[in-house]
Amino acid sequence: MEDTSSSSGLMRTQSDQLVETISATMRSPRVSSDWGAEMEGSSRKSMSKGGGISASPGGGGSTSSRHIRKTRSAQMKFDVDELNSGATLSRASSASMGFSFTAFTVRPSDIADSRPFSDDDDHIPEDIETGTLKKIQTKPTLPIYLKFTEVTYKVIIKGVTFTTEKNILHGITGSANPGEVLALMGPSGSGKTTLLSVLGGRVGETNQRGSITYNDQPYTKFLKSRIGFVTQDDVLFPHLTVKETLTYAALLRLPKTLTKQEKEQRATDVISELGLERCQDSMIGGSYVRGISGGERKRVCIGNDIINNPSLLLLDEPTSGLDSTTALRIVQLLQDIAEAGKTVITTIHQPSSRLYHKFDKLILLGKGSMLYFGKASEAMIYFSSIGCSPLISMNPAEFLLDLANGNLNDVSVPGELKDRMQIGNSERVQIGNSDRERKNRKPSPAVVHEYLVEAYEMRVAESEKKNLMIPVPIDEETKSKVYFEKQKYGASWRKQFGILFWRGLKERRHDYFSWLRLSQIVTTAIIVGLLWWQSDGNNAEELHDQAGLLFFIAVFWGYFPVFTAIFTFPQERAMLNKERAADMLET
Numbered sequence: 258m259e260d261t262s263s264s265s266g267l268m269r270t271q272s273d274q275l276v277e278t279i280s281a282t283m284r285s286p287r288v289s290s291d292w293g294a295e296m297e298g299s300s301r302k303s304m305s306k307g308g309g310i311s312a313s314p315g316g317g318g319s320t321s322s323r324h325i326r327k328t329r330s331a332q333m334k335f336d337v338d339e340l341n342s343g344a345t346l347s348r349a350s351s352a353s354m355g356f357s358f359t360a361f362t363v364r365p366s367d368i369a370d371s372r373p374f375s376d377d378d379d380h381i382p383e384d385i386e387t388g389t390l391k392k393i394q395t396k397p398t399l400p401i402y403l404k405f406t407e408v409t410y411k412v413i414i415k416g417v418t419f420t421t422e423k424n425i426l427h428g429i430t431g432s433a434n435p436g437e438v439l440a441l442m443g444p445s446g447s448g449k450t451t452l453l454s455v456l457g458g459r460v461g462e463t464n465q466r467g468s469i470t471y472n473d474q475p476y477t478k479f480l481k482s483r484i485g486f487v488t489q490d491d492v493l494f495p496h497l498t499v500k501e502t503l504t505y506a507a508l509l510r511l512p513k514t515l516t517k518q519e520k521e522q523r524a525t526d527v528i529s530e531l532g533l534e535r536c537q538d539s540m541i542g543g544s545y546v547r548g549i550s551g552g553e554r555k556r557v558c559i560g561n562d563i564i565n566n567p568s569l570l571l572l573d574e575p576t577s578g579l580d581s582t583t584a585l586r587i588v589q590l591l592q593d594i595a596e597a598g599k600t601v602i603t604t605i606h607q608p609s610s611r612l613y614h615k616f617d618k619l620i621l622l623g624k625g626s627m628l629y630f631g632k633a634s635e636a637m638i639y640f641s642s643i644g645c646s647p648l649i650s651m652n653p654a655e656f657l658l659d660l661a662n663g664n665l666n667d668v669s670v671p672g673e674l675k676d677r678m679q680i681g682n683s684e685r686v687q688i689g690n691s692d693r694e695r696k697n698r699k700p701s702p703a704v705v706h707e708y709l710v711e712a713y714e715m716r717v718a719e720s721e722k723k724n725l726m727i728p729v730p731i732d733e734e735t736k737s738k739v740y741f742e743k744q745k746y747g748a749s750w751r752k753q754f755g756i757l758f759w760r761g762l763k764e765r766r767h768d769y770f771s772w773l774r775l776s777q778i779v780t781t782a783i784i785v786g787l788l789w790w791q792s793d794g795n796n797a798e799e800l801h802d803q804a805g806l807l808f809f810i811a812v813f814w815g816y817f818p819v820f821t822a823i824f825t826f827p828q829e830r831a832m833l834n835k836e837r838a839a840d841m842l843e844t
């Protein structure tokens with residue numbers, strides 16, 4: 258007891274001393290300029306985004322605030338490491354230091370970007386599920402600057418007697434640069450998955466309009482291997498272990514120039530980067546087999562798609578069904594991947610406020626239309642500028658989803674919408690509604706949606722489109738790589754056959770040697786044995802009988818494996834589609 262109290266006392270003392278030291282340091286003009294210089298030099302992310310296009314309602318300076326956040330984090334880590342004290346001290350001192358540092362160095366213009374609920378700098382040091390994580394370390398890849406302008410998409414619904422068209426996306430414009438995480442948010446059915454698929458080149462071009470460019474070049478099939486696409490449903494083999502899954506992915510996807518050992522090493526590296534060491538020998542699991550947890554499964558899916566170091570990573574609802582801590586861990590991982598120079602786009606349903614503040618950019622969709630595109634941290638400012646502000650303290654994501662659903666409960670009603678409602682009110686007065694009812698009346702979701710779409714079109718859309726006209730800040734040779742240079746297949750046709758054969762065998766070993774399958778065979782053998790018991794074949798009739806036995810055996814062993822094989826096709830179809838879409842297989 259005494260020990261504990263004395264150590265906590267010591268921690269407090271150290272914490273106080275640290276705060277005093279920092280405050281004194283802050284007061285010194287010389288040190289402050291040094292820190293400023295250090296900030297300029299130390300921000301990896303700001304370097305990766307240097308010269309990038311600012312495409313947010315906030316206009317210029319898109320990198321500066323993030324730059325400040327990252328360097329502040331680095332500075333804090335340095336000081337805390339020096340003190341080598343406990344977690345309590347590091348948290349207390351980070352908080353104090355974060356406040357002093359921000360107050361001292363951040364320009365007023367950047368204060369708008371400060372994240373009130375954000376815990377951006379608290380890189381989760383330890384994964385509660387899996388232990389300490391390694392930082393994502395990948396070789397540099399071709400940076401991909403993605404721009405999309407006025408993207409529309411429709412599906413043609415064919416009935417028995419009629420054919421109709423359904424417009425799903427209505428003129429979506431935006432961009433995502435290397436080093437950034439762009440979140441696509443919106444209510445269910447607003448078109449997030451469709452937009453993600455369109456951006457990933459996963460839908461037919463015939464029903465799609467508008468311009469989508471990758472480093473100012475149109476989509477080509479060569480991009481398939483540079484784009485990682487993590488689908489909403491986990492497409493994994495349930496009976497393979499985590500290590501087997503990632504090793505087979507490495508063997509199939511990594512270039513032929515690497516040896517088998519190097520490919521296996523890459524799989525091991527990804528396992529430790531994603532914090533999957535503890536469960537690497539556990540089966541993935543599925544509907545009938547208990548396996549790894551949902552968060553681990555999501556990380557395996559991400560690992561599958563980052564193993565070949567893609568330049569653009571698209572994820573469909575990577576946090577759905579996960580608790581807020583695991584979801585935060587996944588988004589932190591996406592942030593790390595982006596920091597390694599990748600462009601990351603993810604759809605997200607209802608993030609917590611901490612999670613929301615981890616996104617760099619945001620697209621808010623409502624019924625397939627743009628309601629907002631810009632910095633995630635400026636979304637609230639934008640909506641308050643058009644008259645929609647939360648009246649109570651609210652998670653920004655919840656507020657934005659309410660708006661996208663046309664729900665203005667606990668949200669201020671813009672003057673223009675009030676005017677539109679006046680007409681409705683006067684009609685209601687005639688039918689005798691009370692004052693209270695009239696006062697509480699809210700505009701209908703359709704009216705709110707129309708207003709938000711119009712506001713975005715009038716205030717932001719044009720300037721965003723102009724921003725997208727600026728060429729991407731890379732040289733022509735690098736740009737053309739998107740168009741001409743294809744990542745090589747991981748293995749020759751023969752090797753691929755071997756890898757897929759062994760993978761199939763490992764996946765099915767439980768099935769083939771299951772008790773059910775063995776008892777099926779043994780039971781058939783016993784029945785057949787009993788039927789032909791003591792048939793010695795001495796006369797023509799018994800010989801005929803034995804010919805029947807041979808016929809039965811031939812038919813049984815001919816059809817039994819064929820039927821088993823036929824039923825594996827539907828099971829493997831999703832994986833086959835996924836691997837073909839990612840250009841993993843030579844066809």
Ligand SMILES: Nc1ncnc2c1ncn2[C@@H]1O[C@H](COP(=O)(O)OP(=O)(O)OP(=O)(O)O)[C@@H](O)[C@H]1O
Nearest residue numbers: 412414423425443444445446447448449450451452
């Ligand atoms: N092939 C299709 N045929 C008919 N309707 C479609 C098709 N694809 C998408 N839709 C419709 O387009 C709309 C947008 O679908 P999408 O899957 O992109 O939404 P979402 O925002 O991702 O939804 P969720 O968050 O629920 O996954 C939905 O109303 C959906 O029914």
